[in-house]
Amino acid sequence: GSFAVWGGLFSMIDCSMVRMRGKEDPWNSITSGALTGAILAARNGPVAMVGSAAMGGILLALIEGAGIxxxxxxxxxxxxxPQLPEDPSQLQPTPFSEYRQYQ
Structure with a gap:
């Protein structure tokens, strides 16, 4: 029900933010949480929108902070x-490097 609507709206806003800003960082999720809260509370008036936006932003900031x-x-x-070299020719020779079985 309503959680699915919240999740869909949040994802839509989050993906739009990633596309517009060109980067994916915690600010996208925090802003998406605030905007989702505001949009879903729009029928209850501007005071409820501000309160829900603040709660959504704070909740997502706590979640993102905990993740970090x-x-x-x-x-x-x-x-x-240890980091492996990208180029196999830079590898150290092995004791069997001269032995070529399948040639």
Whole structure:
């Protein structure tokens, strides 16, 4: 019901923001949450629109902030291993590098 309407409207605004701004960042979600809250409260008047926009923006800011903190915490827990070279010719020779079985 109403959650599907909220989700569809939020996604539509979020995708439009990504297209217009040319980048995908937390500001798109925060703005989308605020605009979705305002649009869905439009029938109740401007005061309700402002309140719902503030709640939507704050809620999405908290969600995005928690996601950023979780990502930073997880990245320190699992450090990256050694980077592999993009070009195989830069690899170190192996003990079997001279052995060519299928030629």
């Amino acid at each position: 903190l979780l990502t930073r915490f997880a990245s320190t827990q699992f450090p990256n291993g």
